[in-house]
């Protein structure tokens with residue numbers, strides 16, 4: 157199996173052989189709900205950070221009991237998976253007020269509505285600020301220190317500064333490698349599709365990072381010999397919130413729109429910015445996580461706006477598609493503002509609403525086709 | 534009419550209707566507020582958008598006119614139930630997603646249609662919801678108005694959360710000073726905070742009287758909340774809230790009750806259906822009185838005004854406890870615990886929740902609350918009705934949902 161094949165597999169399933177091997181060696185796995193949880197701290201505790209997905213879920217019947225009909229379907233499916241015991245491989249879960257949906261779903265865990273795999277099960281909701289200024293960074297440093305101590309207490313481990321520094325380096329390496337991959341996507345004929353790139357980023361949060369880095373290096377070598385994709389009708393940037401299904405992008409790409417970059421949380425928002433390696437580790441982590449390229453949960457719209465414009469230029473993007481899970485307010489307004497700005501700049505831009513499970517595929521096809529027509533490259 | 538005066542016709546009409554009122558109370562308070570807004574518009578003075586959980590003391594101390602956009606929406610619904618529809622539609626046509634809270638859609642639409650005076654400054658906390666945070670970022674985007682967010686930690690009992698929050702409040706003072714080009718006079722702030730304390734004493738006393746059974750007056754004690762948003766810290770607001778309290782006291786003294794026969798007590802732990810003002814009276818005709826509602830619910834300490842620092846701390850502390858902010862800023866526990874407390878202390882027989890589409894933080898608590906309510910034998914009704922838009926669920930439809938629920942409870 158090539159490294160590319162190996163790296164695109166974990167996205168298809170909730171768990172995978174890498175995690176199974178880790179568990180066999182008695183390794184602990186900590187799930188986390190969003191990109192604002194520093195994986196370095198979990199890693200430095202000797203555990204495997206696993207970004208939560210609901211892959212494989214087919215309905216949300218149980219989750220619906222503690223979600224409302226206004227809750228985004230990702231959260232409903234994920235809660236459903238939890239209630240069905242599909243996350244039994246976890247030893248703990250960390251979340252934050254990413255959005256109203258995530259925080260309420262996490263409350264169902266806190267209120268004991270989940271059949272927890274272990275007792276006591278580690279549960280923590282981080283208090284992550286919404287602003288991106290210096291006091292917010294300072295607050296975050298205090299919060300990360302509390303997080304570190306609570307992991308130490310719960311699992312009876314020690315997280316040294318040295319271990320944190322090492323984890324920062326390892327995770328930075330992952331980020332640098334992913335950026336190298338994205339560099340290749342700037343080419344006239346990018347060697348990977350958008351669907352593959354999404355799957356690779358997902359793999360990065362679903363296996364031990366050292367194994368991932370190794371495979372990614374190997375894959376970058378392999379890509380040198382791969383023919384690029386040039387028979388596309390338009391180069392696209394895909395923006396939006398939670399998206400963990402490569403098949404969604406595949407559908408767009410089958411119609412001729414090659415996704416060459418993104419503004420996704422399983423995408424650039426996850427890895428674009430590095431953590432300073434020579435500073436005090438907790439302070440460095442706080443700074444990176446608060447001041448990195450932000451999600452719409454943060455009060456930081458103008459900076460996001462500029463970031464997207466820069467991506468459009470750098471990746472020679474012909475059009476922007478914003479995918480948004482229904483009921484997501486953050487992406488509802490953010491996406492609309494992006495559309496307003498794109499219109500001013502003359503960049504074709506469309507918003508696609510979706511549910512967690514792929515549905516209304518015919519309608520989506522028609523809309524994407526019509527969009528690609530308007531680009532007329 | 535001048536061009537300026539023609540703008541905001543509905544609100545000016547409401548003002549014309551109310552401005553003759555001289556008796557202190559809710560209506561006069563509303564008139565005073567609208568009057569202040571229109572003077573500011575006409576004289577080109579700065580207007581501050583204070584989101585619905587931001588109380589007015591600092592604005593009073595700095596003499597800045599507050600305009601809570603959600604109050605701008607809800608007040609016009611008393612005149613015309615469909616008053617927000619045009620703006621809601623305009624926002625949706627501009628691409629705003631339909632599931633955004635309609636109050637927020639109406640704000641965006643109002644700005645687009647020039648139906649609300651433009652703000653010179655905008656202030657809001659990062660609670661209670663995504664809707665509000667992202668909408669006000671859109672407001673900043675559309676109006677270019679400088680915007681200040683009070684960043685609220687998720688757990689207020691942890692670490693230096695309170696210090697962080699107080700510093701947010703100090704940042705707000707600097708922001709207001711900068712954009713109003715005024716300097717805060719701490720002696721003035723002390724006066725305002727003391728006035729605010731007096732007003733809140735009346736508010737809290739009013740809440741106590743609503744614990745009486747049978748209920749002396751129907752409906753939550755809402756005048757404190759209106760004061761909070763528009764004029765808290767002024768003698769006029771204190772007088773208005775005291776007037777509401779006096780009415781309540783006099784009814785208690787005379788042994789007057791909200792309805793001739795109180796058959797059941799409702800805890801309405803959410804906002805009212807703003808366009809359906811008759812709903813409470815209709816329920817009262819059935820013998821169902823509303824003893825507590827989120828709007829009037831307050832639970833605070835007085836501000837210690839001994840030093841500027843203690844005054845700011847007190848104001849900041851109070852800002853965490855505004856209706857909806859107090860319940861919406863953190864985990865579900867905050868809303869659930871307050872709702873259960875309201876049931877217990879105001880002797881509720883049941884809970885009714887107007888399930889406002891858009892309000893995901895609150896609806897997300899519902900499943901957990903339902904389990905607890907079931908264990909404790911508290912009947913709960915939740916139905917979907919939009920508080921700012923009568924189109925999705927009409928008044929008749931609401932009544933058709935509420936009536937059998939109340940009948941079942943009253944038959945017990």
Ligand code: SF4
Pocket residue numbers: 228230231254255256257258397398481483484485486487
């Ligand atoms: S899609 Fe929206 S609701 Fe879902 S996780 Fe993302 S921000 Fe939250």
Ligand code: SF4
Pocket residue numbers: 634635636637661662663664665857861889891892893
């Ligand atoms: S009604 Fe609910 S969703 Fe709307 S602004 Fe208020 S808290 Fe937010």
